[in-house]
Amino acid sequence: MSYIVDDREKKTFLLDREVLVSEDILRKEMARVFARCWIYVGHASELKQPGDYRSRKVVGRPVIFCRDQTGKYHCLFNTCRHRGAIVCTQPEGNARRFMCIYHGWTYGNDGQLLRVPGDDAYAEGFDKTAYGLRRPARFEDYRGFWFMCLDPHAVALHDYLADAKDYIDLVIDQSPSGRTEIIAGVQEYDVAANWKLMVENSVDDYHLPSTHSTWLNFMANSGVKIEPPKEAGLVLPTKGLAVELGNGHFTTDNVNFRGRPVAKWIPLYGEAARQEIADIRSELVSRLGAERATRVADTNRNLVIFPNLVINDGSSVTVRTFYPQGAGKMHVTAWALGPVEESENARARRLDAFLTFYGPGGFATPDDVEALELVQQGLANWSDDRWSEMSRGMGKEGEQLNSDEHHLRIFWRRWNELMGADA
Amino acid sequence: MTVPVAAQKLVNRAEVEDFLYHEAALLDEWRLEEWQALLTDDACYYVPSNDQPQSDPRRALFLIADDRERIRQRIIRVLDPNCHAEFPKSRTRRMINNVRILKVESDLISVAANFVCYRFRRYERVREYVGSYHYVLRRAGDTFRIKERRVLIDAHELGSLGSVSFIL
Numbered sequence: 001m002s003y004i005v006d007d008r009e010k011k012t013f014l015l016d017r018e019v020l021v022s023e024d025i026l027r028k029e030m031a032r033v034f035a036r037c038w039i040y041v042g043h044a045s046e047l048k049q050p051g052d053y054r055s056r057k058v059v060g061r062p063v064i065f066c067r068d069q070t071g072k073y074h075c076l077f078n079t080c081r082h083r084g085a086i087v088c089t090q091p092e093g094n095a096r097r098f099m100c101i102y103h104g105w106t107y108g109n110d111g112q113l114l115r116v117p118g119d120d121a122y123a124e125g126f127d128k129t130a131y132g133l134r135r136p137a138r139f140e141d142y143r144g145f146w147f148m149c150l151d152p153h154a155v156a157l158h159d160y161l162a163d164a165k166d167y168i169d170l171v172i173d174q175s176p177s178g179r180t181e182i183i184a185g186v187q188e189y190d191v192a193a194n195w196k197l198m199v200e201n202s203v204d205d206y207h208l209p210s211t212h213s214t215w216l217n218f219m220a221n222s223g224v225k226i227e228p229p230k231e232a233g234l235v236l237p238t239k240g241l242a243v244e245l246g247n248g249h250f251t252t253d254n255v256n257f258r259g260r261p262v263a264k265w266i267p268l269y270g271e272a273a274r275q276e277i278a279d280i281r282s283e284l285v286s287r288l289g290a291e292r293a294t295r296v297a298d299t300n301r302n303l304v305i306f307p308n309l310v311i312n313d314g315s316s317v318t319v320r321t322f323y324p325q326g327a328g329k330m331h332v333t334a335w336a337l338g339p340v341e342e343s344e345n346a347r348a349r350r351l352d353a354f355l356t357f358y359g360p361g362g363f364a365t366p367d368d369v370e371a372l373e374l375v376q377q378g379l380a381n382w383s384d385d386r387w388s389e390m391s392r393g394m395g396k397e398g399e400q401l402n403s404d405e406h407h408l409r410i411f412w413r414r415w416n417e418l419m420g421a422d423a
Numbered sequence: 424m425t426v427p428v429a430a431q432k433l434v435n436r437a438e439v440e441d442f443l444y445h446e447a448a449l450l451d452e453w454r455l456e457e458w459q460a461l462l463t464d465d466a467c468y469y470v471p472s473n474d475q476p477q478s479d480p481r482r483a484l485f486l487i488a489d490d491r492e493r494i495r496q497r498i499i500r501v502l503d504p505n506c507h508a509e510f511p512k513s514r515t516r517r518m519i520n521n522v523r524i525l526k527v528e529s530d531l532i533s534v535a536a537n538f539v540c541y542r543f544r545r546y547e548r549v550r551e552y553v554g555s556y557h558y559v560l561r562r563a564g565d566t567f568r569i570k571e572r573r574v575l576i577d578a579h580e581l582g583s584l585g586s587v588s589f590i591l
Contacts, residue, residue, distance in 0.1 A: 091474065091579075185472035185484030190582035191502060211507065214500040330584075336484045348481035352488065360581050361470055361487035363500055366508035366588035 004412050004413075005387070011394040013409050017382035020194040020375075025419075026327045030277045031041030032418050033277045033307050034059045035150040040284055040309040041065050041075050042320050043337070045146035045181035051094040051109055057331075058148060059308070059323040062089045065146065065326075066108035069096065071078045073141070075148050076111045076133040087133070107133050114398075143172055144180065160180075162246030167303045172263040173296045173312050175339030176269075181318065183351065184309075187334040189364060193372035195308065197331040198322050199411055201253050201368050202310040203302045205240065205402040206392065215357060215364040219258065223267030226257060235241050240300075242400045242407035248414030252402035255298050258315055260348040262339070263297045268356070276346060306414055311337075316354035328376050334359060433527045437559070438535055440522050443568050447517045450590050455498045458590070462510055462569050463561055466491050469573045476575045486587050501589060508588035514543040519556070530562040531570065537550060540591060542584075550584050552591060553577045 004150060005014040018027050034122050035263060041058050042065040057076055062078035064087075080087050080100040087098040097114060099106040106115040111133040118125070136148035140157035142165060147157050154160065161168070172178055184235050193197065201207070209216070238304035240254020259266030263281035265274050284293035300314035312318040318336040320331045357364040390412070393404025400406030441462065449458040470487040471478055473556040480488035491499055501509050517540040540552040559571035576591050 042501040130500040182484065183484055184478060186580075187472055187484065188582065188586055190581075190583045191585070213505045214503050218500060219504070221499070277429060281522050344481060351480060351482075351484055354484060355486075355488055359484075359486055360585065361485075361587040363497070367506065369586055370507040 002122040002416060003419065004421075005417050006409070007080065008394070009317075010166065011197055011356040011391060013391040013405070013412075014387040014391075014395060015074070015377050015390055015412055017388055018384055019415075020196065021290075021379050021382050023327050026324055028419060029415075030059075031418060033388060033415065034323075034381070036154065036418065038140075038147040038149045038154065038157050038305075039307075040305065040319075041139070041146045041148050042148065043180075043182045043319065043335075044073065044202055045340070047073065047215050051096055052092075053088065053095060053109065054092045055088045055090065056333075057323075058152050060325070061249065062086055063136075063148070064098065066109050068108070072110070073139070073146060074109070074111055074135065074336040075139045075146070076107075076135050076244075079134065080105055081113065081131040081133065082116075090265050093118045105131075111135060117399060128170060143168060143178075160251060164245045164247075164249040164251070164303060164305055167245070167251050167301055167313075168311070170296055170301065171311060171317055174284075174317075175294070176341055177339075178285060180337050182318075183336040183338055183347070184349065187332075189332050189369075190325065191330050191332060191369050191372055192328060193330060193376040194327055195322050195371075196411075198330060198332065198373045199304055199308070199310075199373055200408050202312070202320070202373055202407075203304055203402065205252065205254075206405070207253060207368075207371065208403075212364045214367070214411045218356070218363050219268070224258060227421070229296050234369075242402045242404060242410075243304075244407070245409050248411060248418075250410045251301050251303040252407065253299060253301050253350060253401055254315070255313065256298050258300075259353065260297060260300070260314065261316060261342075261346060268353070273345070273349055280346070302402075304411065312358070314359055316350050318354065342349055344362075344411070434562075435526055436524055436530050439524060439532070439567070440519075442560070443522060443534075443536060443558075444518050446569070451515050451517060453502075453512055455502060455590065459494070459498055462494065462521060463565075464491060466494065466569055467571050468494050468497075468590075469571075470591060471573070471575065473578060473580050475574055486581070493587055497590070506588070508586060511545060513589050516541045519590065532558075532560045532567070533561065534558040534560055539567075542589070552584060 003016045013317055025150050039059055042054060047067045048052055049069050050069050050071045053064055055064050063079045064076045065163050066074050078086050078088050082103055083104045085102045087100045097107055098105050104117040113128045113131040137152035138149040138154060142157055142161055149282050182303050216226050218303050240252055243251050243253050256264050263277050265277040281297060283295055304309045310322055311319045316336055319337050320334040322332040325331050355362055359365050390405045390408055393400045393406045426431060468489040475483045488507050492509060500506050504510050517538055518537050519538050521537040523535045525535055532554060536556045538556055541551045554576040557573040560567040561570045
């Protein structure tokens with residue numbers, strides 16, 4: 001049994017559309033994918049002080065992402081050990097304690113059970129220390145990106161991320177001190193499509209001309225001509241690559257042709273920004289050397305950390321995660337990330353650049369959402385029109401471009417493997 | 424908050440309401456070029472992220488933070504048949520009430536209003552956008568021009584509303 005047809009001789013790759021519509025398969029992937037992989041929880045910068053917390057859902061599970069009084073980071077299940085109620089109802093704040101409003105059980109911000117009203121009614125052996133808030137089996141970070149894993153036997157996050165770490169490093173190298181932060185303001189929206197379609201869409205450059213022609217028009221109207229630069233061959237093939245990073249992770253990697261806050265000026269940023277972007281560039285060169293600075297400032301990467309974290313490092317840096325709400329619906333959360341040292345003008349430019357493309361009011365994302373929802377609607381015919389065709393690029397030797405479907409196949413092979421199917 | 428009596432005297436609320444109802448009709452009917460003519464040359468249009476309703480778009484990520492030129496580009500985009508999110512166009516119907524004149528300073532008038540905007544996309548069930556409009560209007564003869572238009576959505580997250588691909 002397999003959800004994919006991966007025929008390297010015939011150079012054919014097909015995907016069984018049932019995986020995008022079936023609630024049974026969703027239940028199975030909750031156990032085999034989401035309960036076994038490292039899942040993004042939040043960024044260190046969201047909790048600046050001891051006692052800071054954010055309550056959120058991670059793949060449907062309510063958690064408290066918080067720091068205790070010593071500053072240590074925790075991820076706690078937001079579920080009272082007594083009868084199961086949510087104990088932290090505020091989305092964010094600073095607190096020493098979380099009190100369940102139902103019967104008053106009160107926990108410290110390290111998860112320990114501190115107080116049980118009327119605890120003399122419990123038998124002698126009742127041990128409060130055994131009733132701290134439960135937490136995911138594993139909780140680790142890589143350079144400020146915190147992930148949880150429900151599988152106690154999983155490999156360490158560091159190993160799990162494999163070569164994806166290099167691409168996270170390229171984001172962090174944009175900060176002179178190596179510190180980036182999530183910027184205030186979160187975009188949260190639903191898409192009536194299977195969550196895996198967002199993985200594909202986040203890295204699929206094949207769809208750009210047909211889905212995003214109005215964005216291309218906007219860029220042209222703003223003095224930015226979108227064509228791969230002639231000098232592109234110096235760094236990467238003109239259309240960009242799709243790169244496998246291990247453990248199901250992958251990225252696109254292409255020469256920038258649409259501006260970068262760090263650090264490539266385009267007319268859209270305005271004349272006044274020219275000098276500051278040149279200065280940001282100089283700082284990169286002096287700190288990292290010319291070659292690394294070019295790598296950081298002149299390439300765009302749309303990175304997928306398997307299964308559901310996307311870091312788009314291009315016209316801005318977006319951190320986007322999404323999880324299923326049923327087979328045909330997902331919830332998306334997107335943040336903007338930037339270097340902590342950024343000047344007010346540079347920060348404003350970054351946020352503006354984000355909105356030119358991304359988000360529910362952006363000039364591109366709504367059309368991506370439309371495309372994914374049209375796929376989901378079309379899939380109502382899945383049982384009579386069963387296979388999606390994903391073999392772009394298989395017929396050629398050498399490098400796979402980001403407009404091929406090599407990276408999509410990387411995702412699906414890994415997913416298929418985790419789901420216990422044959423290759 | 425008490426409504427300053429002086430402000431009421433300087434600007435007649437019915438006049439402001441007429442203007443807002445006219446604007447709503449232009450938006451609901453997709454007469455966006457005519458709508459654009461209601462804007463000042465330095466107009467801006469903001470929809471903050473749901474969790475940051477009072478923020479500054481230079482410091483916080485918004486859903487929409489358009490200056491005048493970006494509004495012009497947005498209109499070009501949403502009227503283009505290749506704006507897939509709005510083709511076919513959403514049908515919208517907005518109800519505006521609780522119109523309040525908050526402040527009058529020389530020719531600038533701060534106005535707040537509540538709204539419900541019902542949106543129908545293709546054959547879907549209705550999506551209800553509920554929130555408040557916050558305007559800075561500029562007096563222009565016997566009518567007004569819109570200098571700033573800030574739309575606050577009451578929902579904690581955009582969630583099932585999905586997108587703001589039309590002019591809300």
